[in-house]
Amino acid sequence: MSTIACDVPRSALDESAWRAVCKTAAEHAQRGCGLSWEHWVTLFSSEIDTQVGRLPEDQRPQALEIAAQEWDYATPAERQETQDWLAENGCCSHGITLGCCPAGCGSY
Template sequence: MSTIACDTPSQPVRDTRFALDEPAWRGTCEAVATDAMKGCGLSHDYYIERLSLAIDTHVLQLPESQRAQALQIAQEWDYATPAQRQETQDWNAEHCYCTHGIELGYCPTGCDTDH
């Protein structure tokens, strides 16, 4: 009787053709975060809104199989889902804060004034 030796890896082999390029994605997240920070006026809520909208746009350019992992990584920069952002906007409205997360009467963009 003959035996055949097989070398099998102890871990399943991943098909890297469909794997997210994590270093490139982290670079994208970093660039988006830097841009969002520059235009947020130091409002954390507005930073999250700007960052998350930009991430949403970038993630649509990825294959669908990579999107969940990409969004999970984006959370390291405080990415919020559309539902989370809506929850924040609802809370702000109920507690007299503008869409930028600043108490009404204090927003430098004049959110609480009639135009």
């Protein structure tokens, strides 16, 4: 008699717990962004990348979707695209005009 392999049940993402992780990451990014949106996205998204790596692989797409829809998570490729645009348009990596960044980016 043959047996049929059953799919192993996958655990569902605890959305409430994940939203708490996102909220904490957003708060940390807010404290360190210097009110630069581009820098906030980078800080937040980098932390989300770290945290999502701790989830089971099958839960990651849903977690990233929540982070993107509710907190503007940007993928590494999207962040690189933004950095390229900033560099081409006279801005530092924080999204501020060169020479004006309080972190000293582009100062002469």
